[in-house]
Amino acid sequence: MAGKDITREDALSRLDHKHACHILLYADSRAKLFGKIPIKHIVLMQMRFDGLLGFPGGLVKPSEESLEAGLCRELQEELGVAVPVTIDHYVSSHLAQSPPHLILHFYCKKITEAELLEIERAAVSNAVDHGLEVMGLTRVPLYTLRNGGGLPWFLSHSFISNSRAQLLEALRRLDLVSPQTLEEAVQKAEEMRCTVKTEPQ
Numbered sequence: 001m002a003g004k005d006i007t008r009e010d011a012l013s014r015l016d017h018k019h020a021c022h023i024l025l026y027a028d029s030r031a032k033l034f035g036k037i038p039i040k041h042i043v044l045m046q047m048r049f050d051g052l053l054g055f056p057g058g059l060v061k062p063s064e065e066s067l068e069a070g071l072c073r074e075l076q077e078e079l080g081v082a083v084p085v086t087i088d089h090y091v092s093s094h095l096a097q098s099p100p101h102l103i104l105h106f107y108c109k110k111i112t113e114a115e116l117l118e119i120e121r122a123a124v125s126n127a128v129d130h131g132l133e134v135m136g137l138t139r140v141p142l143y144t145l146r147n148g149g150g151l152p153w154f155l156s157h158s159f160i161s162n163s164r165a166q167l168l169e170a171l172r173r174l175d176l177v178s179p180q181t182l183e184e185a186v187q188k189a190e191e192m193r194c195t196v197k198t199e200p201q
């Protein structure tokens with residue numbers, strides 16, 4: 001996605017801009033798909049009201065609340081639980097090219113598998129936005145099956161704003177997927193996206 005990364009300080013100096021904060025919550029897992037494919041890590045995303053994939057979070061007004069307080073508020077609305085987020089979980093700020101004057105702050109936080117399960121449970125029963133702004137939470141498959149299923153097919157879906165780039169950057173930075181697996185998955189997803197486009201209308 002076009003646009004450019006800027007510093008947190010630069011971002012916060014732009015009071016005439018809109019600010020949004022989103023977070024990648026993840027946990028280690030010993031689970032195995034079909035009893036043999038190690039899951040290794042669980043990464044949470046959400047299916048939004050507009051049919052696009054994105055991370056939990058939302059618009060924050062720095063003049064009224066800190067970025068982290070605003071993100072915590074959004075997580076309460078969208079996940080139905082209080083997820084403590086501090087500046088320690090802050091990763092980056094991105095000045096979007098379009099729409100203009102929108103800055104996207106990104107966070108990552110490692111939690112336990114039990115905490116992540118509790119979030120998934122609470123989202124359905126407690127989140128005010130469940131079934132409205134948030135159609136539901138999803139886990140990101142981090143493995144690649146022989147037929148290309150898993151991460152490649154997930155990456156071939158449509159994502160909001162720069163959330164796909166945020167996901168890829170986080171998977172690299174946190175070493176949740178090997179560089180080779182990630183590269184291959186991105187490549188396969190590209191091929192699939194092209195295939196879908198060429199199908200007869």
Ligand SMILES: O=c1[nH]cnc2c1ncn2[C@H]1C[C@H](O)[C@@H](COP(=O)(O)OP(=O)(O)O)O1
Binds near residue numbers: 163166
């Ligand atoms: O996951 C995301 N990563 C980067 N940018 C995102 C993500 N989700 C949305 N956005 C962009 C595009 C949206 O218009 C704004 C506001 O976010 P949103 O979550 O839709 O806002 P509310 O929850 O409605 O407050 O950020």
Ligand SMILES: [Mn+2]
Binds near residue numbers: 058059074
């Ligand atoms: Mn909001």
Ligand SMILES: [Mn+2]
Binds near residue numbers: 057059077
């Ligand atoms: Mn929201």
Ligand SMILES: [Mn+2]
Binds near residue numbers: 055056057074078
């Ligand atoms: Mn949101």
